[in-house]
Amino acid sequence: MSARRITRTRLFAATTVALAALSLTACEGDELTGSPAPESSTSASADGNSARPAGGAKGDAGDTGDTGATGSTGSTGSAGSTGNGKAPGSGTGADKSSGGNASAGSGGTDGSDSEVPGACSAADVRITAANAPRPINHLLLTATNTGSKTCALPPYPAARFGEAQAVPPVAESSKPQSLTTLAPGESGYAGVRLSSGDGSGENGYETTALTIPFEDGSIARVKLPSGGVYVDTALTVTYWQTSASNALEY
Known part of the structure; x- marks a missing residue:
């Protein structure tokens, strides 16, 4: 056992x-x-050597805040993230810089615009008158810039024939898009219907004198064709044109 x-x-x-x-x-x-x-x-x-879990996003936001805000701590990281990583005041500086460039650009545009030509004076242009071959009873006025600067002609010649007190009417259908401007040596043209071709005009008279006033008060004295011209109530002028053919279409 x-x-x-x-x-x-x-x-x-x-x-x-x-x-x-x-x-x-x-x-x-x-x-x-x-x-x-x-x-x-x-x-x-x-x-901090291992990768942070998803729950560490708040800590990452704090780190971003450290980078964005100078001298800020992780606890104020939200303020840094609002700044998008820029130092305080950097956004304001960018806006000021942009504004400055815009102002400079607009100034450059204004400065680069060509000068608007001044109005022509009787001393700047020489006006001649010639009978037009057609249509009948028409006169062609030619204004040539004899000055040294570009100038703008008045809208139309306020022609006064002889002792006439009234300015003849203007053919509105001949109005161009803008005033006719003349560089030195260039010419502008205007047509004048002197009288009716069928004798329907009234108060007709012959004259050898023609004057055309300008906006500055100066007056151009135009020599008419030999023997003068005959005018009546059909007298009409066109706007100044850049071509003679256009001036004689009305």
């Missing part, structure tokens, strides 16, 4: 030792798998 008890005791002891060995092996296996302990994970996050 004592021999059996000894044998059982030894078997129990051996079994206990084997179980202990298995437990130790299992623990060592866990250590070999390299599973991080909670403390080591916390330490890595504290050191």
Whole structure:
């Protein structure tokens, strides 16, 4: 009986030792798998060496704020993100710079605009008159710039034939889009209907004198064709044109 008890005791002891060995092996296996302990994970996050989880977005915003606002701390990172990474006052400076460029551009445009030509004077132009081959009873006036600067003719010649007190009417259909301007040496043209071709005009008379006033008060005296001209109530002038053909179409 004592021999059996000894044998059982030894078997129990051996079994206990084997179980202990298995437990130790299992623990060592866990250590070999390299599973991080909670403390080591916390330490890595504290050191900032491992990538931050998605929950660290607030901290990233703080970092952005540090970059955007000079001398600001992470707690004021939202203010830095509003500034979009620019130093305080940089936005204002950009606006001022842009405004300055705009002003300079508009000034350049104004400065680059060509000067508007002044009105012609009787001293600037020489006006001649010639009978037109057609239509009949028409006179062609030619105004040539004899000055040294470009000038603008009046809208139409306010022609006064002889002792006439009234200015003849102007053919509105001959109005150009803008005033006729003359560079030195250039000419403008105006047509004059002297009288009706069918004799329907009234108060007709002959004259050898023609004067054309200008806007500055000066007066050009125009020499008429030899023998003078005959005018009546059909007298009409055109606006100054840039071509003789246009002036004689009306």
